Amino acid sequence: MLKKLIRPVSLFLVLSFILLDFSVQTAMAQMVDTGTVIAVQQQQADRERVAAFLGREDVQQVMIQHGVDAAEAQKRVDSLSNAELAKIANSMDQLPAGASAAGAIVGAVVFIFVVLLITDLLGLTHVFSFVNAQN
Amino acid sequence: MFLVLLMPRTEPKASPRLIQAGSRMIAGLLFSVLTIVLSSCSLLPMGPMPQTPGEPDSAMVSGVPFFAQDELQCGPAALAMALNWSGIAVQPSDLSPEVYSPGLKGSLQSSLIGSARRHGRVAYPITGSEALLAEVSAGHPVIVLVNLSFFWYPKWHYAVVIGYDQQQGEVILHSGLTAREVLSSRVFMNLWRRGEYWGLLVLPPDRLPVTGEEVAWLAAVSGLEKTGQRRAAAIGYATALERWKTSFAAWMGLGNSRYRLHDLEGSAEAFHQATLLEPENGMAFNNLAHVLAEQGKRQEALAAAQRAVDLGGSSLDTFRQTLEEIMQK
Numbered sequence: 164m165l166k167k168l169i170r171p172v173s174l175f176l177v178l179s180f181i182l183l184d185f186s187v188q189t190a191m192a193q194m195v196d197t198g199t200v201i202a203v204q205q206q207q208a209d210r211e212r213v214a215a216f217l218g219r220e221d222v223q224q225v226m227i228q229h230g231v232d233a234a235e236a237q238k239r240v241d242s243l244s245n246a247e248l249a250k251i252a253n254s255m256d257q258l259p260a261g262a263s264a265a266g267a268i269v270g271a272v273v274f275i276f277v278v279l280l281i282t283d284l285l286g287l288t289h290v291f292s293f294v295n296a297q298n
Numbered sequence: 299m300f301l302v303l304l305m306p307r308t309e310p311k312a313s314p315r316l317i318q319a320g321s322r323m324i325a326g327l328l329f330s331v332l333t334i335v336l337s338s339c340s341l342l343p344m345g346p347m348p349q350t351p352g353e354p355d356s357a358m359v360s361g362v363p364f365f366a367q368d369e370l371q372c373g374p375a376a377l378a379m380a381l382n383w384s385g386i387a388v389q390p391s392d393l394s395p396e397v398y399s400p401g402l403k404g405s406l407q408s409s410l411i412g413s414a415r416r417h418g419r420v421a422y423p424i425t426g427s428e429a430l431l432a433e434v435s436a437g438h439p440v441i442v443l444v445n446l447s448f449f450w451y452p453k454w455h456y457a458v459v460i461g462y463d464q465q466q467g468e469v470i471l472h473s474g475l476t477a478r479e480v481l482s483s484r485v486f487m488n489l490w491r492r493g494e495y496w497g498l499l500v501l502p503p504d505r506l507p508v509t510g511e512e513v514a515w516l517a518a519v520s521g522l523e524k525t526g527q528r529r530a531a532a533i534g535y536a537t538a539l540e541r542w543k544t545s546f547a548a549w550m551g552l553g554n555s556r557y558r559l560h561d562l563e564g565s566a567e568a569f570h571q572a573t574l575l576e577p578e579n580g581m582a583f584n585n586l587a588h589v590l591a592e593q594g595k596r597q598e599a600l601a602a603a604q605r606a607v608d609l610g611g612s613s614l615d616t617f618r619q620t621l622e623e624i625m626q627k
Contacts, residue, residue, distance in 0.1 A: 193620040194588055195581040195613055197520040197551040203581075203612065204547050205513050 206245045209252040214240050346464040347427040347483045357435035358461035358470065359383070364477035365390050372474060373397045373405025376441045376456035377413060379472055380500035383439050386417045404454055407443065407496065414500045415522050418530040422499040422507050422518045427487065429509040430497055434459055436508040438499055442471075445492035454493070503534035512542045516551060523555050531555040546576045553585055565589045573602075580609035584617050591624045599624050 214237060217223070223233045240248075362383045367375035367390065374390040374397045381388050396413040397405045407423075414421040424433060424440065433440055440459045447453040457473035462483070469486040473479045481489075499507050503522065506515065519534030535552040538545055553568035566589045572582035583606035590599035603624050606617040 193616050193623060194554065194557070194585050195550070195616060197516070197523055197547065197554050199613070200547045200550040200581055201513060201516050201520055205517075208513060 206248065209245075209248040210240060212252050213243075213248055346467060347431065347462070347469075347487060349431045349464065350428045353432055354435045355465055356461070356463040357431075357437075359434055359437050359439045362439045362458060362460050362472060364472045366475045366477075370403050371398060372456045373410055376458050376472075377410050377500070379458045380439055380441055380498075381414065381417055381419060384419050384500055384502050386419065388417070405456065407498070410441065410456070410498060411521070412525070414498075415525040415527060418503070418522070418527045420499075420501045420503050420515075420518045420522060420530075420534055422501060422510065422515065424497040424499060424507065424509060425495045427495075430459060431462060431464075432509050433497075433499060433507055434462060438501065438505075438507065441498040441500065442490055443493035443496040444486075444489035446489060449492055452492075459497075503530045504537045506537055506541055510541075512538065512545055513547070516545070516547050520551060523551065523558075528555045528558045532559065544575055546572055546579065546582070549575065550582060550585065553582075553589070557585075557589060562589055562593050566593065578609060580606035580611050580617050581613055583609065584613065584620050587620050587624060591627060596624070596627065 217233065217236050217240065227233070362379055365375045365378050371390055371394060374393040377393050377397060378388055378390040381393075393413055396416065397409045399406060399409065411421040411423075424430065430440055430442070442457055442459055444455050444457060445452050446455050455474070457471040457479075459469060459471050460478070461470035462468065463470075464483075467483045469481050469483050471479050471481065471486075501507065503519065515538055516535070519531055519538065522534060523531035532552060532555040535548045535555060538548040539552070542548060549568050549572035553565045553572065556562075556565035556568060566586060569582050569586035569589060572579075573586060576582065583602045587599045587603035587606060590596075590602060600621075603617065603621040607614070607621050610617070
């Protein structure tokens with residue numbers, strides 16, 4: 164009884180899975196959806212903002228205080244992953260607009276950044292897996 | 299609160315030594331509780347709320363109906379007020395199944411956002427008093443998440459800010475059982491800070507927030523598109539293009555939502571505009587190729603698909619599939 168059923172049932176299942184797969188493929192599977200477009204644009208914007216941030220004079224001064232080569236830091240922005248860039252850009256958003264407290268907080272953000280760069284330089288990237296090592 | 303709970307636990311059957319240790323522990327606890335209390339209510343300075351220079355001193359949004367909330371139903375009530383202002387006639391009780399989580403005895407921010415989208419409205423989060431005051435003075439009510447108590451005993455609450463007066467130092471809200479409740483701005487900012495300054499605009503898709511930013515608005519509109527509100531999404535993208543005329547993502551979104559609305563001609567036009575804005579970006583050519591193929595323009599479709607593959611990028615696999623699919627037609 165069961166054996167008799169197995170063939171038609173499995174045939175039906177196989178067929179229905181094939182049909183299911185087809186319907187998914189034809190339904191706009193290869194259109195790039197808007198969410199993807201926005202995510203890519205967001206990543207580009209993040210990269211530009213972080214680069215612009217590192218280019219600021221006050222930020223460069225803090226980096227010099229920590230003995231970090233600003234040009235090298237700029238270069239390394241490109242090796243940061245999207246998630247990491249988003250994290251930095253997000254922490255930049257939290258900076259208050261007022262000028263008074265900015266110094267201390269800029270220092271803190273740069274500090275995080277410097278830590279990342281140093282661990283990157285020391286080859287400790289297994290600690291921060293989101294930093295792409297350059298070699 | 300903590301001390302009341304702790305005292306009876308340690309006192310009854312304690313030996314002298316234990317009492318000593320206990321009292322030391324209590325002293326330690328008292329100290330840390332005091333520290334927590336004091337640090338969490340480190341008072342914000344008196345005076346007006348931080349505001350962008352040049353904005354009006356006072357403002358009041360008209361046309362925001364008040365719904366008194368049922369117990370624990372501040373989420374549905376706040377959303378209903380914002381939705382009614384935006385032109386959607388709903389009652390809090392209609393929204394409750396979409397918004398309120400009985401297990402949590404409250405409503406999640408993401409549920410408010412999801413529910414606003416299901417009603418074809420753009421849910422746009424804002425943060426900070428500058429944005430809040432600018433939006434209210436532009437005539438947009440703002441749903442805010444506040445913590446009426448401290449973080450270690452949170453009492454979360456949603457209310458709708460409908461006005462403010464910087465001279466008087468006042469914020470006006472529809473909140474709980476009170477319409478037009480007047481709070482001092484200092485108290486309001488303390489409560490709102492514990493809600494991490496979370497605010498939400500619920501806007502018709504043709505109305506941009508004055509503090510709106512391109513990517514954030516488009517992300518909010520693409521949420522509408524995902525919810526299946528394609529017509530509203532198309533309006534949202536078109537509205538974005540009025541302010542950000544060179545927005546590649548807005549043209550892409552417009553193309554995608556028109557495609558889903560079976561407006562092939564309009565969709566092709568939008569993707570075409572996107573290719574003009576970013577001729578080095580394969581994504582627009584890829585989507586254009588699909589629409590052209592459906593319009594029966596095989597040669598043009600092939601050319602566009604080939605162009606996408608040539609340009610490459612992170613979506614190259616998708617572009618290759620597109621090309622193959624069109625070649626097989």
